[in-house]
Amino acid sequence: MPPSDVGTGLQDLAFFTAIRESHYVYPILLSTHLATLAVIGGAILVTNLRLLGRAFAGVPITVLLEQLRPWKYLGFAVMLTTGGLLAGSKASEYFVNPYFQTKLGVLILIGVHGVVFRDAVYRNPALTEAGRLTRVAGGLSLVLWVTVLSLGRWIAYFD
Amino acid sequence: MHPLITYEWLYGLTECLHIIGFGLAVGSMAIVDLHLAGWGFPGTRPEAVLRELRPWFTLGVVLTTLAGLVILSTDAGRYLTHPVMVAKLVIFGLAVAFHYSWHTRVARNLVPPRVARPVAGVSLLLWTLVVFGGIFYAFT
Numbered sequence: 001m002p003p004s005d006v007g008t009g010l011q012d013l014a015f016f017t018a019i020r021e022s023h024y025v026y027p028i029l030l031s032t033h034l035a036t037l038a039v040i041g042g043a044i045l046v047t048n049l050r051l052l053g054r055a056f057a058g059v060p061i062t063v064l065l066e067q068l069r070p071w072k073y074l075g076f077a078v079m080l081t082t083g084g085l086l087a088g089s090k091a092s093e094y095f096v097n098p099y100f101q102t103k104l105g106v107l108i109l110i111g112v113h114g115v116v117f118r119d120a121v122y123r124n125p126a127l128t129e130a131g132r133l134t135r136v137a138g139g140l141s142l143v144l145w146v147t148v149l150s151l152g153r154w155i156a157y158f159d
Numbered sequence: 160m161h162p163l164i165t166y167e168w169l170y171g172l173t174e175c176l177h178i179i180g181f182g183l184a185v186g187s188m189a190i191v192d193l194h195l196a197g198w199g200f201p202g203t204r205p206e207a208v209l210r211e212l213r214p215w216f217t218l219g220v221v222l223t224t225l226a227g228l229v230i231l232s233t234d235a236g237r238y239l240t241h242p243v244m245v246a247k248l249v250i251f252g253l254a255v256a257f258h259y260s261w262h263t264r265v266a267r268n269l270v271p272p273r274v275a276r277p278v279a280g281v282s283l284l285l286w287t288l289v290v291f292g293g294i295f296y297a298f299t
Contacts, residue, residue: 028291
């Protein structure tokens with residue numbers, strides 16, 4: 001079955017139809033998606049600046065990572081929920097949209113990034129100062145997240 | 160013809176810069192506010208957080224404002240007469256003014272939570288309203 005058919009089947013579910021046809025639910029979900037971007041974006045910005053050695057030099061990296069982690073998880077959960085509802089309600093358009101597909105691909109890369117640097121950086125209890133490895137991790141993370149954000153905006157330009 | 164209308168990719172690029180700038184500005188303030196409210200950041204002082212993030216906030220505000228003005232210039236008449244957009248711009252002005260006044264003052268002085276929490280709440284609320292205004296403008 002081609003992705004456009006899967007999309008049509010999905011968005012025709014009563015639940016997603018209700019979201020799509022409601023006057024307010026779609027923009028509320030989209031606004032929440034973007035407002036949460038700020039929280040998760042702020043946490044990621046702070047993390048990456050610290051990993052790059054550009055800010056919070058007085059705070060050990062492990063402490064900063066520990067403090068920001070719950071906010072990242074919370075933000076990511078809200079992003080996934082609102083994003084999933086938005087995409088599901090217009091699935092036939094989203095699934096065939098190359099920017100949406102690329103965005104999902106880059107999100108998977110972000111997951112891979114987290115796994116690759118997990119032991120050495122993100123869950124390394126001995127890590128206190130920025131070094132070459134943390135700079136690579138922080139720089140890559142920044143590039144990946146800015147790409148996701150830009151692709152999200154670009155989804156609206158495909159027709 | 161406005162160049163952003165002629166070149167659609169330029170319009171998209173400007174919108175990306177607008178959102179990156181907003182992410183920097185609101186994101187950095189969200190972190191300051193969460194510190195101020197005392198939620199989940201033991202041991203780090205809001206004043207130190209503000210000092211580190213202030214340049215990124217200012218950069219974000221400048222970037223999002225410049226990109227926003229460019230977008231606005233494509234159809235200034237429609238933007239400036241639309242009530243949701245006018246409300247968004249007013250609230251944005253209030254949020255920036257609030258930050259450079261009470262918000263900064265409260266973050267710099269170690270005030271008790273009963274003062275810091277409402278200030279953090281007002282800041283978060285203002286920024287959230289700006290975001291909702293931007294989206295609802297497109298939907299109304």
